[in-house]
Amino acid sequence: MDRRHFIGHSAAALGLLAGFSGHARANLQKAEILVIGGGYGGATAAKYLRLFSNNTAKVTLIEPNPTFISCPLSNLVVGGSRTLADLTSSYDNLSKRHGIKIIKDSVASIDADKKTVKLASGKTLRYDKVVVSPGITLMMNSIEGLAQANKDGVTLQAWKAGPETVALHKQMAAMRDGGTFAISIPEAPYRCPPGPYERACQVANYLKQNKPKSKVLILDANQDVTSKGALFKKVWAEQYPGMIEYLPKHNVTAVDAKTKTIKLEIQDDVKADVLNLLPAMSAGEIAVKTGLANSNGRWVNVNFINFESTAQKDIYVLGDSIQVANAMPKSGHMANQHAKVAAAAIVAELSGWEVNPAPVLTNTCYSFVNDREVVHVASVHQYIAAEKTFKPVPGSGGVSPAPSTLEGVYAWGWAHNIWADSLG
Amino acid sequence: MLAKYLKRAILAALYIGFSHWSSTAIAQNAEASNLYKRGLAATCANCHGTDGKGVVDGGMPLINNLTSEQMLTQLKAFKSGAREGTIMPQLAKGYSDEQLVTIANQLGKK
Numbered sequence A: 001m002d003r004r005h006f007i008g009h010s011a012a013a014l015g016l017l018a019g020f021s022g023h024a025r026a027n028l029q030k031a032e033i034l035v036i037g038g039g040y041g042g043a044t045a046a047k048y049l050r051l052f053s054n055n056t057a058k059v060t061l062i063e064p065n066p067t068f069i070s071c072p073l074s075n076l077v078v079g080g081s082r083t084l085a086d087l088t089s090s091y092d093n094l095s096k097r098h099g100i101k102i103i104k105d106s107v108a109s110i111d112a113d114k115k116t117v118k119l120a121s122g123k124t125l126r127y128d129k130v131v132v133s134p135g136i137t138l139m140m141n142s143i144e145g146l147a148q149a150n151k152d153g154v155t156l157q158a159w160k161a162g163p164e165t166v167a168l169h170k171q172m173a174a175m176r177d178g179g180t181f182a183i184s185i186p187e188a189p190y191r192c193p194p195g196p197y198e199r200a201c202q203v204a205n206y207l208k209q210n211k212p213k214s215k216v217l218i219l220d221a222n223q224d225v226t227s228k229g230a231l232f233k234k235v236w237a238e239q240y241p242g243m244i245e246y247l248p249k250h251n252v253t254a255v256d257a258k259t260k261t262i263k264l265e266i267q268d269d270v271k272a273d274v275l276n277l278l279p280a281m282s283a284g285e286i287a288v289k290t291g292l293a294n295s296n297g298r299w300v301n302v303n304f305i306n307f308e309s310t311a312q313k314d315i316y317v318l319g320d321s322i323q324v325a326n327a328m329p330k331s332g333h334m335a336n337q338h339a340k341v342a343a344a345a346i347v348a349e350l351s352g353w354e355v356n357p358a359p360v361l362t363n364t365c366y367s368f369v370n371d372r373e374v375v376h377v378a379s380v381h382q383y384i385a386a387e388k389t390f391k392p393v394p395g396s397g398g399v400s401p402a403p404s405t406l407e408g409v410y411a412w413g414w415a416h417n418i419w420a421d422s423l424g
Numbered sequence B: 001m002l003a004k005y006l007k008r009a010i011l012a013a014l015y016i017g018f019s020h021w022s023s024t025a026i027a028q029n030a031e032a033s034n035l036y037k038r039g040l041a042a043t044c045a046n047c048h049g050t051d052g053k054g055v056v057d058g059g060m061p062l063i064n065n066l067t068s069e070q071m072l073t074q075l076k077a078f079k080s081g082a083r084e085g086t087i088m089p090q091l092a093k094g095y096s097d098e099q100l101v102t103i104a105n106q107l108g109k110k
Helices: A003-030 A041-050 A075-079 A093-094 A146-151 A162-174 A195-210 A227-238 A285-289 A331-353 A405-423 B002-048 B067-081 B087-094 B096-109
Strands: A031-037 A058-060 A067-068 A088-090 A101-103 A107-111 A116-119 A124-126 A128-134 A136-138 A178-186 A213-220 A243-245 A250-255 A262-264 A274-278 A281-283 A315-317 A360-368 A374-384 A389-392
Touching: A003 A116, A003 A331, A031 A041, A031 A124, A041 A058, A041 A128, A041 A331, A067 A405, A075 A162, A075 A195, A075 A360, A093 A101, A124 A315, A136 A360, A162 A195, A162 A227, A162 A274, A178 A195, A195 A213, A195 A227, A195 A243, A195 A360, A227 A243, A227 A285, A227 A374, A243 A274, A250 A274, A262 B096, A281 A285, A315 A331, A315 B002, A331 A360, A331 A405, A331 B002, A360 A405, A360 B002, A405 B096, B002 B096, B067 B087, B067 B096
Parallel strands: A031 A058, A031 A128, A058 A101, A128 A315, A178 A213, A178 A274, A213 A243
Antiparallel strands: A067 A088, A107 A116, A116 A124, A136 A281, A250 A262, A360 A374, A374 A389
């Protein structure tokens, strides 16, 4: 190498060294980051991508709904003690306060090779990183006749809060006194483990006051109550004696809409007046369509340190769509926590830093057993590097000793704060 | 003569470059470490508000009136069982003592 070349190389090396940090920072500022889905996971991811990048990352949120409606607490709308308006928040703060571009549209497809997202309206967007937080798909075909019964309005799921939640309340309110409200639960995992049992309480709370001869029938495909079991059973016995009938190991296979008959895998047919049949669930449709659901074709495997899909690089999947770690529930609170770990990881990666080697998640879930009293379940999950997964910390977490009105106040406190944390 | 001068200049330039790089690396580590701390404190935000600024009159006890020292004392009391509560005694037990210090430092009143 001659002298001139040596000098040239050295200067280049110097420039490279001096410019290293600036270059990494430029990557963060230049990157196109898309977030698909504005639920508890996606909205939080969009906001925290901005917060953790000190408002330098370019973030676009794609969400078809005009407002955010909370699934947690929506059983109170089924029961009639609250309205959807109580659970609705605007997306405006994400754009006004946090500088997030919001596109009101849904995603038709993701091309992971070209790194593009095609919107339903036909427009194509390029991405460097994309966060996919599409919630769940109700697998209507897992119960024969359910898709048609639902189209005809005979059965309702109301497992995504919205107009169906109100419609289910109306069906219950129109039911004759002495009628049966049947709710069926698929095998776990499904969205919101305690949700169906809370709903049974809310329906019973309404019936007790308005149609006291009526019954709530819980047909559970699982071996036993999947969350807060002892607490729910005590409430059913003490607050709703003779009104709630719980049948475990009752797997619904078909429904006859004309005769309102539910067919079970093992037991005899059951008739009911209101049919709230929850089918098996899978990752949100866009995740399945993109080939991300590499766990039984239903859930998305992710690297838990950053929530990147194990199927595709630069696609991060959050919330109910993922194949969960041990004792990790599919909840709104958990989706919010996933989002913060993923947002921090994306900011670190685009800045050229190591991703946090020890992220932490918490979960808190409140269930209303009537319109005032609440029970909770809580947990803390630490990342175990050697096993590349999250595990609940032994000795931590737990449930309420009994329902209380104090926790009823905290439940609304939780709601107001998590809505502000995700969207405010 | 010229060769000697150039060699020194190059060495000096490389030295400056290296020290700049290492100080940049340290700055990056500090920034990364700060991000990890913010991430840890954000595990509290669902119930107590973004950056510990909870919704006033929202129903959840506010924590942003506590200094870091006061907050750490309460967190330790929840963890040990000295202070009773609903969820906090259960959650505090899930964090290491070091993590509780970080949380208190991040969220305490400045």
